[in-house]
Amino acid sequence: MDYAATREDALAQIAAAQDLGTLETLRVGFLGKQGSISGLLKTLGGMLPEERQQVGPQIHALRESVSEALAARKDALEAAALAQRLAGETVDLTLPAPEAPRGSIHPVSQVMDELAEIFADMGFAVATGPEIEDDWHNFGALNIPESHPARAMHDTFYFPDQDGEGRAMLLRTHTSPVQIRAMLAQGAPIRIIAPGRVYRSDSDATHTPMFHQVEGLVIDKGIHLGHLKWTLETFLKAFFERDDIVLRLRPSYFPFTEPSVEVDVGFAIVGGKRVLGGSGDAPGHGWMELLGSGMVNRKVIAAGGLDPDEWQGFAFGAGIDRLAMLKYGMDDLRAFFDGDARWNRHYGFNPNDVPTLSGGVGTAA
């Protein structure tokens, strides 16, 4: 038998197969139970050993090469079929993908988180209090008696209501009542900031009847004006992420602090906007008022249930909206509360921009 001719014939048939069905038919014809090559293998059993030794390898080699050719042809046909299918599945990837809405965090919330992060590093917790206050917490306990001219400095919103103790109810004009509530609730020592909404009956280009303040309070032993200065410097340097922040303290008056200090910060005009940094006395620079502060008045410490001979400390207050404007460049306070979604998307923050000390609390533009 001419095994070589059989092999050539088989390989030619396999190479000529144009689809997997034909190829399967050929496989069955060659290698199936009744297949021609399978039949040749069966003849080996009836041969004499010498003959088998001579013919066996030839038959096995034939089977091997046909089997390989079948597999190779199968791979080739399958690849061609796949390529043809994929060619029909082409899509235009310049078409738009499904859109996902983009959310945003309001700048006031973002800045409050930044404040919490910075002050936590200095050991300050965040405290809160009611916005609908009574006049004792908002004024009396802060050494602003009814007749005090300083009350006129606060354009107060009043309710017609009184609380159970006959105190007039009002919208807090500052976050300072949280000082009293925190001292009464926690005692001393104490380190808190109290961010939140405050209200004054005032509305023009730079004032809104509702705005946001952050209060700071430290009560401990041996706290003095130098600690206040350091705390504000450290805070502002961290908040604006600039080491060249320069403060100027000016004596002032608040009924709830004694001594009282206004804090100015040096700035330069860059591109028409105020940029904090440098001494206000340097060429091209100026000072702007940014914070009110002072050593907590002894009467206020006493109103907080603490002994002013034992404890002393400082307090400060600043506008959160204003800090946000200075840092992130908004120039219209009223837009903060207008709810224009375009403004919120423009000035708002990606929710993943969580302020951290390691990453810098600020979010780059």
Next chain:
Amino acid sequence: MKFSLAWLKDHLDTDASAEAIAEKLSAIGLELEALEDPSARLSGFKVAKVLTAERHPNADKLQVLTVDTGDGQPLQVVCGAPNARAGLVGVLGLPGAVVPAGGFELKKSAIRGVESNGMMCSTRELELGDDHDGIIELPADAPVGTAFADYHGSDPVFDVAITPNRPDCMGVYGIARDLAAAGLGTLKPIAAQAVPGSFPCPVPIRIEDPEGCPAFYGRVIKGVTNGASPDWIQARLNSAGQRPISALVDLTNYLMLTYGRPAHAYDLAKLNGSVVARRARDGETCLALNGKEYALDSAMTVIADDSGVHDIAGIMGGEHSGCTDETTDVLLEIAWFNPVRIGDTGRKLNLTSDARQRFERGTDPAFLDAGLEILTDLIVGICGGEPSDVVRAGSPPAATKTLAYDPAMAESLGGVAIPAERQREILAALGFATDAHGKIAVPTWRPDIDGWPDLVEEVVRIHGIDAVASTPLPRADGVARPTATAPQKLERKVRRAAAARGLNELVTWSFLPQDEAEHFAEGNGGLWVLANPISEDMKAMRPSLLPGLLSAAKRNLDRGAAGLRLFELGRRYLRGEGGHSDERLTLGVVLAGERAARGWASGKAAGFDAFDAKAEALALLAEAGAPVDNLQFMGEAGAQFHPGQSATLRLGPKTVLARFGMIHPATLKAFDIDGPVAAVELFLDAIPARKGAATFARAAYAPPALQSVTRDFAFLVDAALPAGDLVRAVRGADKGSIVAVRLFDDFRGAGVPGGQKSLAIEVTLQPGERSFTEADLKAIANRITAAAAKLGAALRG
């Protein structure tokens, strides 16, 4: 408080420049608001002499002048002033100069056909006075050609904000005292020249309200001649922004502005009988000097005679007895009024005045006699007349306060070490005397000083607050401890979760129009409504976050926004116990407009529906840590919601964690919004706190050994049956094996009987130790169909 440098120098011997003084004022707590230099305003104006004056050829009231400006080339100027005449020396504004009054720039021009090269000015045009009847007439020897600013004297004016604790600095003298203490010169002593009276005071003076008016001193001056006050007084008043009126009035104002000491001069001819400090009677009125009539009550102190009220004590004098040019005899009043009473009266009458500002803050109780002498001296010197003896009713509370003070406190409170000797010097310069035991006597003009911290402030501010060195706060060991409370962490997490879901955070007003607030207020036990709102739109505190968001949505839709996903995280304001508020942390979400714009794959634009609201509600509740698997769906979302497309999510029947759904069309109409709006309100305060201490290690991971199997069931149920009920019933059918039930089809129509629906669910079964046998699975299936049957559900064939 405004004053000129010359005025300051009346009391402070100093060579310091205006700039140095300005800087020091702010540094010691007298905040400089402005330093005005009038000479800049007068640039371009020259002393000039009229050489000739001829009738204007084309106008009766105008003249054509030739004016010498000192350079030998006379200018032609057209002038309408009646006093313009040859030989007059006045002030010429040249082209380019800006006229202070009106702020217009002078130009070379033709007036009725005649060229004019400038303007001869009146005092009013230069804002140097009120005279506009003619042009300024300077003395004949005024140097022609000199810049008028140099001739007139260019006296800088300081504008200083005085804090309410410093009544002593409501007068130039007190400011001079502070500056002297701060090393800017020497304070000149007060020259109070005693002017003896030559006859007894003819007017009886009495106090009937010793609480409101503890002291009332007075004297009469007869035979005065009132009229314009001298230039130097007028210049000082002008620098303070006060209009000169007449000598008698100007001199009382001058006393007040110089020494912080208000006084009043009555026209004696208008008084009738004794002059009494008493309470007003209810119903009495006073026509005040500002031309307004004030209704008084018995809580107010007034000065009155037998005919009626002449003065709202310490606040404003009366029109009737005020001094005029015809006044010849005056009664001077120097009194000390109770600051609290003045403040109360002023607030009640809504009347502010320079006198009120000073009395309210507390005038120097030891400066009544000196003030009266100075005023008498000025009046007699300027207006002539003969003074009576002084009469004094009552006495001011002039007791001296003394304070214990340890100079070490400057460092322990002020943070700056200042030698005790230096501290004593500073205090002495401010008028504080230190006795042999170190006790400090507070000067009578400093009612604000009532404790040692005030003395620290005095010492530190004069020493220089810049000398305070930054001192780090003590810091705990190690890295900073976490400080956020559980509610604070919840708030932060929910806020960022909402934004991460594509919602835009807004901050809207806490107050609403009252009708909007009322529409959302049901069950809140009463709104908080402001007594003095800034407008009707900002009147009632919000009982819900939704109205503010709906208004914002409306504004955005009006601006052309297509799709809006808005949220706010803030408080709603309810009534609490004891008359206090109950402010609850709340999340509001409003979804309006298009959920998805039209798209090549998705087809037409789609609006939001109630399931979008449900998705937000459940996702955000889960972020907030609420047990979302245990929540019950119930109705009663509120009248603001579509009754058939809204629900509440509750833990038990009473604890409502959220409401959501479509907003009621009537509510939308009230907000003038077209098209459906979905909304969510999460009551974050109602979410139960996690019990027990937080641990970091999670429960051990123990995946089931065997794979779960799923089986599908389709049930025919009443169309009104909530699908959730069926799912819950099936879940409970075999708690050991059923780990999940998912509804995947709600079908009505062909093959389903009317009034019914087909609900298809996929049940996930988890085998335990051994695989389910066919018998196990059949038993479970039977239990499922039995549980469903209790709800009237029949397995669909």
